[in-house]
Amino acid sequence: MQVKITTTRFGTISVKKDKIIYMPSGMLGFPERKHFVLFGHKENSPFFWYQSVDDPSLAFVVTSPFLFVPDYNVEADEAAKSMSWNDADENDLELYVVANIPKGEPDKITANLIGPILINIRKRQAVQMVIPSSPYSHKFPLAGRN
Amino acid sequence: MLVITRKPGERIMIGDDIVVTVIEVKGSLVKLGVDAPKSISIHRQEISDRIRKQNLEASGIDVSDLNMAVAILNKTQ
Numbered sequence: 001m002q003v004k005i006t007t008t009r010f011g012t013i014s015v016k017k018d019k020i021i022y023m024p025s026g027m028l029g030f031p032e033r034k035h036f037v038l039f040g041h042k043e044n045s046p047f048f049w050y051q052s053v054d055d056p057s058l059a060f061v062v063t064s065p066f067l068f069v070p071d072y073n074v075e076a077d078e079a080a081k082s083m084s085w086n087d088a089d090e091n092d093l094e095l096y097v098v099a100n101i102p103k104g105e106p107d108k109i110t111a112n113l114i115g116p117i118l119i120n121i122r123k124r125q126a127v128q129m130v131i132p133s134s135p136y137s138h139k140f141p142l143a144g145r146n
Numbered sequence: 147m148l149v150i151t152r153k154p155g156e157r158i159m160i161g162d163d164i165v166v167t168v169i170e171v172k173g174s175l176v177k178l179g180v181d182a183p184k185s186i187s188i189h190r191q192e193i194s195d196r197i198r199k200q201n202l203e204a205s206g207i208d209v210s211d212l213n214m215a216v217a218i219l220n221k222t223q
Contacts, residue, residue, distance in 0.1 A: 009209050029198040030205070045216045061207050081185040099215075100204040106214035112204070115197035130197060132189035138196045143218055 005037065008057040009049075015039075020053055021119060023126045024083070028115065033058055036126070038096075038119070047099065050117070062096040065113060068142055072113065079118050079129045092122040099142065110139040 001017045015037050026033045035053035046067050052058035065072040074095070080088050095118055097111045113136035119126040150158055158166040164186065167179040180188050 027201050028194060029201040041212060041216070044220060045212075046219075047212060047216065058205055059207075060201070060204055061212055078184050078187065081183075082187065098201060098204050099207075100200060101207050101211045101215050103211070106211055107218050109215040109219070112197060112200045114193065115200065128197070128201075130187050130189050130194050132187070132193055138200050143215075143222060 005051070005053050006056045007051055007059065009059060010051075013051075018124065021124050021126045023128070025127060027060070027117075027128050028130075030055075030058065038062070048096065050096070050098075061099040061101070062117060063099055063111065063142075065095060065097045065111065065116060068111065068140070069113065069136075072136075074116060074129065074131055074134070076118055076129070079127050080120075083120070083125060083127050085120050085123065085125070088120055088122070092120050094119045094121055100139070107143050109142045110137075111142055112138045113140050114138050 002014045003017050003020070005013050005015055007013055019037055021036045021038065023034050023036065025031060030052075033052045033054050037051050037053060038048050039051070041047040041049060041061075047061050047063045050060040050062045076093060076095075080093070085092075095116050097113055097116050099109055099111045101109045114131040114134060115128055115138065116131070117126055117128050152158065152168045154168050154170055156168055160166065163183050165181040167181075168176065169179050170177040182188055
């Protein structure tokens with residue numbers, strides 16, 4: 001079943017209802033925005049748009065951290081437990097990090113490695129994790145680091 | 147906000163499952179111990195504040211900003 005979503009960047013888009021991801025706590029800073037869809041940016045791009053279903057103007061640029069930090073490693077057990085995903089195996093889980101591009105400075109694109117979004121693709125649920133102490137940065141530069 | 151005064155060694159219960167223990171006070175530094183279920187995230191407030199701030203800054207990216215960033219990333223491969 002398809003649903004129509006209004007977005008400011010892409011106009012009205014049609015998505016499969018079962019592609020909608022539910023985040024019980026929303027995103028940090030946006031706790032009321034609990035429904036998102038994930039879709040690719042374009043060919044030859046490592047990025048995805050994480051578009052809010054509830055707010056047409058809210059969308060995050062996300063990417064897989066492993067493309068830029070091959071040995072990226074975070075402990076997901078606590079986050080999975082907090083979501084009551086008791087039977088999730090690693091094939092059900094995907095990890096994305098939020099990218100930030102300072103206005104007018106695309107070469108200064110960074111990724112937040114301490115607040116990854118953990119998605120359970122089988123349950124269509126997600127949570128933004130807080131990584132308490134790690135060697136990772138909330139502003140990890142992506143340019144020149146493929 | 148509930149304000150409670152504790153001596154080192156004393157504890158605060160939050161709900162049924164969270165215990166905060168004042169371990170040591172040294173000058174202006176307070177060492178706290180927190181016992182909580184694994185499903186509850188415990189972290190310094192600065193960490194979640196940092197993530198929140200990044201989310202807010204990152205929430206307004208235009209398609210054109212992203213297109214330019216991708217062009218730069220593909221060039222520097």
